[in-house]
Amino acid sequence: MPFFSIIIPVYNTEKYLKRCLDSVVNQTFRNIEIIVVNDCSPNTIECDSIIDSYNDNRIIYIKHNENKGLLVARKTGYLKALGEYIITVDSDDYVDFNMCDTIYKVVCDKKVDIVHFSIQAFVDTSLFNDKKEYIREIKKVERYASSTRSLINRDYLFLEFLEEKIGHNMWGKAYKKCIIDKIIPFIPDIRLVNAEDMLQSFIIFYFAKNYISISDSLYYYFISSGDSNKNTDRLSLEEFEYMCESNSKACSYIDDFLKIQNVYNIYSNYYNKIYFRQFNLLKSKIRDERYTTILNKYFSNNNYDRYIDIINYEKDNIKKYTYLIDKLTPYFFSIILYEYYINIKILGIRINLTTKNCFSKPYIVSFNSLLKNIFSINAIDKYMTILFIKIPIK
Numbered sequence: 001m002p003f004f005s006i007i008i009p010v011y012n013t014e015k016y017l018k019r020c021l022d023s024v025v026n027q028t029f030r031n032i033e034i035i036v037v038n039d040c041s042p043n044t045i046e047c048d049s050i051i052d053s054y055n056d057n058r059i060i061y062i063k064h065n066e067n068k069g070l071l072v073a074r075k076t077g078y079l080k081a082l083g084e085y086i087i088t089v090d091s092d093d094y095v096d097f098n099m100c101d102t103i104y105k106v107v108c109d110k111k112v113d114i115v116h117f118s119i120q121a122f123v124d125t126s127l128f129n130d131k132k133e134y135i136r137e138i139k140k141v142e143r144y145a146s147s148t149r150s151l152i153n154r155d156y157l158f159l160e161f162l163e164e165k166i167g168h169n170m171w172g173k174a175y176k177k178c179i180i181d182k183i184i185p186f187i188p189d190i191r192l193v194n195a196e197d198m199l200q201s202f203i204i205f206y207f208a209k210n211y212i213s214i215s216d217s218l219y220y221y222f223i224s225s226g227d228s229n230k231n232t233d234r235l236s237l238e239e240f241e242y243m244c245e246s247n248s249k250a251c252s253y254i255d256d257f258l259k260i261q262n263v264y265n266i267y268s269n270y271y272n273k274i275y276f277r278q279f280n281l282l283k284s285k286i287r288d289e290r291y292t293t294i295l296n297k298y299f300s301n302n303n304y305d306r307y308i309d310i311i312n313y314e315k316d317n318i319k320k321y322t323y324l325i326d327k328l329t330p331y332f333f334s335i336i337l338y339e340y341y342i343n344i345k346i347l348g349i350r351i352n353l354t355t356k357n358c359f360s361k362p363y364i365v366s367f368n369s370l371l372k373n374i375f376s377i378n379a380i381d382k383y384m385t386i387l388f389i390k391i392p393i394k
Helices: 014-025 044-054 070-080 099-109 131-145 154-162 177-186 196-207 237-260 264-283 289-298 304-328 370-374
Strands: 004-010 032-038 059-063 085-088 114-122 173-176 211-222 333-346 349-366 375-380 383-388 391-393
Touching (some): 004 014, 004 099, 032 044, 032 070, 059 070, 070 085, 070 177, 070 196, 085 099, 085 177, 099 114, 099 211, 114 131, 154 196, 154 264, 173 177, 177 196, 177 237, 196 237, 196 264, 237 289, 264 304
Parallel strands (some): 032 059
Antiparallel strands (some): 085 173, 114 173, 333 349, 383 391
């Protein structure tokens, strides 16, 4: 029995497929199966040829007779998988040769439902005006999708996911098969775009009980390659409507799932956040009134203003908290270590650094009393007392 099942859906990404398969076939950990799902790709003959060229009995090749979309293609792979852990890889991405070996060592030590590893992102520079712009995009994607995005409170795993402290991406994680088995009945046999990861991840994290993150960058993600809907900045009207419809359906299935689990009243506030978050994402892609009409067809903007008020209120509280911390932080010298960050303050100059070590609680090293012990002035009545190196002078 294979320990890992690696699922690779393919649709119109044949020019990247060999790069992807090379990275999987040549894993240093050999006890794997590779399930390639050809989702009725227009270049099926080329896909067939690439698969045949490997002559590797670990590759299981499945072909859909119609294009069913990424959600169903992955589901096909889930149903076929025999591994103890399941990993999904997009066919226009690739993985580190040591990915399975690294994850295997982790799960042998820690029996967890989900292993979350870091990614490295790449982008087509022709889509951006300057170098700084695409570097910002890369950093944004890496921060969102990687395990080091923020500190995760594993006692409240589902809530941390709902608060988006864990990215919704299916790739970049290894899932225990028993968790995937639980979500299969709730994955609809419909074609979705963009929101399929959110829908699957939502159900997975609802059932998952434990999780571990590792800092190793094991997945290489290409932001705008292939026909995998990674680049959605300039959508045609038809593409935009399809995206709106898919996101609306995904939200609807999440709504249904919560009701089936009889927990909608508990998580309704989070559901509303997800709903309006998707609405806001789609709203940001509107180019003219025609797009607005389509968006309003699939998403109701009732209470949207109230939702924005809540978000702004939360942001305002964070700003107030940050401002307060700044004021309380000693002016002369301090070091604060928290999560993956080191904040150093020297004479009002702030230096922010990152570290591979994660501090679950804030640690503060400061010399806030140093100046007080060396020099102070106290005025009482008509007398002034000067303290200089603990020698009082009147």
